[in-house]
Amino acid sequence: GQNIDQPTEMTATEGAIVQINCTYQTSGFNGLFWYQQHAGEAPTFLSYNVLDGLEEKGRFSSFLSRSKGYSYLLLKELQMKDSASYLCAVRDGNYQLIWGAGTKLIIKP
Amino acid sequence: DTAVSQTPKYLVTQMGNDKSIKCEQNLGHDTMYWYKQDSKKFLKIMFSYNNKELIINETVPNRFSPKSPDKAHLNLHINSLELGDSAVYFCASSPTTGDGRKTQYFGPGTRLLVL
Numbered sequence: 001g002q003n004i005d006q007p008t009e010m011t012a013t014e015g016a017i018v019q020i021n022c023t024y025q026t027s028g029f030n031g032l033f034w035y036q037q038h039a040g041e042a043p044t045f046l047s048y049n050v051l052d053g054l055e056e057k058g059r060f061s062s063f064l065s066r067s068k069g070y071s072y073l074l075l076k077e078l079q080m081k082d083s084a085s086y087l088c089a090v091r092d093g094n095y096q097l098i099w100g101a102g103t104k105l106i107i108k109p
Numbered sequence: 110d111t112a113v114s115q116t117p118k119y120l121v122t123q124m125g126n127d128k129s130i131k132c133e134q135n136l137g138h139d140t141m142y143w144y145k146q147d148s149k150k151f152l153k154i155m156f157s158y159n160n161k162e163l164i165i166n167e168t169v170p171n172r173f174s175p176k177s178p179d180k181a182h183l184n185l186h187i188n189s190l191e192l193g194d195s196a197v198y199f200c201a202s203s204p205t206t207g208d209g210r211k212t213q214y215f216g217p218g219t220r221l222l223v224l
Contacts, residue, residue: 042199043152043215044215045212045214050210091211099151
């Protein structure tokens with residue numbers, strides 16, 4: 001079967017750095033997405049990786065290793081507004097998007 | 110100028126009723142989706158639809174049916190509502206892009222509570 005694994009919950013301190021990991025096992029691979037979802041709101045797109053390596057976008061970076069079936073989202077200079085769930089999603093060989101259950105990130109002052 | 114909109118935002122109804130949720134996107138995208146997010150926050154794809162193809166998640170009961178009057182709309186009809194249908198339903202859309210990215214843009218969600 002197809003599977004996306006992420007930690008259920010993480011806690012970090014304002015101003016610090018946090019890394020949220022995602023491992024996947026899918027039938028084929030056509031890209032990996034990270035989305036942010038604040039409580040009671042819709043998911044919003046953060047990043048897309050289809051080739052190995054690091055994609056940087058401001059305070060957020062996303063890394064992909066296809067051979068390891070692994071990605072991480074790195075958040076720097078954490079702010080209170082970064083408290084949210086972070087969803088990892090993989091597009092499989094049939095171009096279907098498989099979603100992880102999300103990681104709830106709690107930021108403490 | 111909302112990109113993906115859904116109505117209603119909240120829906121409280123009795124078991125056994127039939128209800129519809131509307132979705133509209135003004136992004137010119139050619140693919141639209143319906144997701145269900147339950148109390149555990151897990152997003153489950155229900156349908157994806159473009160002009161040519163409707164893909165149904167086989168685990169979705171046939172009480173749920175998508176209706177697309179045109180490219181900009183994908184409505185969700187639910188017959189004989191059950192308690193377990195209580196969830197947040199998200200509509201989303203994505204473009205067809207040359208790099209195959211097809212990033213999805215989500216509506217604000219419809220919070221359905223079945224009593």
